[in-house]
Each structure stands twice: as structure tokens, then as C-alpha cells.
Amino acid sequence: MLENQKIRPAQVVGPLGEPLTMESLPPANTTRWVVRRKAEVVAAVAGGLLTVDEACERYALSLEEFTSWQRAVDRSGMPGLRVTRLKQYRDQYERQQRY
Numbered sequence: 001m002l003e004n005q006k007i008r009p010a011q012v013v014g015p016l017g018e019p020l021t022m023e024s025l026p027p028a029n030t031t032r033w034v035v036r037r038k039a040e041v042v043a044a045v046a047g048g049l050l051t052v053d054e055a056c057e058r059y060a061l062s063l064e065e066f067t068s069w070q071r072a073v074d075r076s077g078m079p080g081l082r083v084t085r086l087k088q089y090r091d092q093y094e095r096q097q098r099y
Contacts, residue, residue: 012047015039015078020049028058035081038069045070 014020015036025044026037041059044050045066050058056066072080075093 009048012044012049015043015073020044020047022049025049026059030059035078038081039073039078041066042069042073 011019011021014024020040020043025040030037041050041055045052045055052063052066055061056063069081
């Protein structure tokens with residue numbers, strides 16, 4: 001019966017090394033997504049604080065949008081989440097994959 005219980009951490013390490021808790025996550029009604037907030041949500045999911053479904057529901061995100069954030073963090077770190085540089089980071093990643 002223990003394996004059916006979902007054990008979640010009380011806090012995880014955030015993108016800047018600070019502890020992240022459910023209370024310190026961006027508010028559910030966030031509409032302006034700066035790099036730090038996106039990275040905090042990705043870190044919360046990666047650390048098990050939230051599930052992908054919970055994050056998408058809480059922040060009204062599509063699965064595609066959230067997975068694009070995850071991909072950007074995996075490829076380029078926090079700078080990859082910058083909308084103004086998205087094409088630059090995508091092109092850089094594709095060039096690296098060729099070699």
C-alpha cells in the first residue's frame with residue numbers, strides 16, 4: 001500500500017539555487033511569464049513538487065508550451081527561455097547536433 005502513496009518533497013532546489021516550495025511558486029493567475037518564473041515551474045516539476053498535469057492546469061498552459069520550456073532549459077539553460085532569443089538558441093542547438 002505504501003507504493004500507491006504519492007510522496008512529494010516539501011521543497012526542491014530552484015533554478016537559482018534557492019529552495020522552492022508550493023508557496024514560493026509563481027501565483028496561479030500569472031500571465032506575464034518571465035524567464036525566472038518559467039524556470040521555477042520547470043524546476044518544480046523536475047523535482048517532483050508538481051506533476052506536469054498539475055502545472056499545466058494550475059497555470060493554464062498547454063502540454064506543448066510546458067514541454068517547450070523543458071526542452072529550452074535542457075538545451076540552453078535559463079537563457080533558452082528568453083522569447084527574444086528563441087530562434088538564436090534553437091539555431092545554435094541545431095548546429096551543435098550536426099557535429
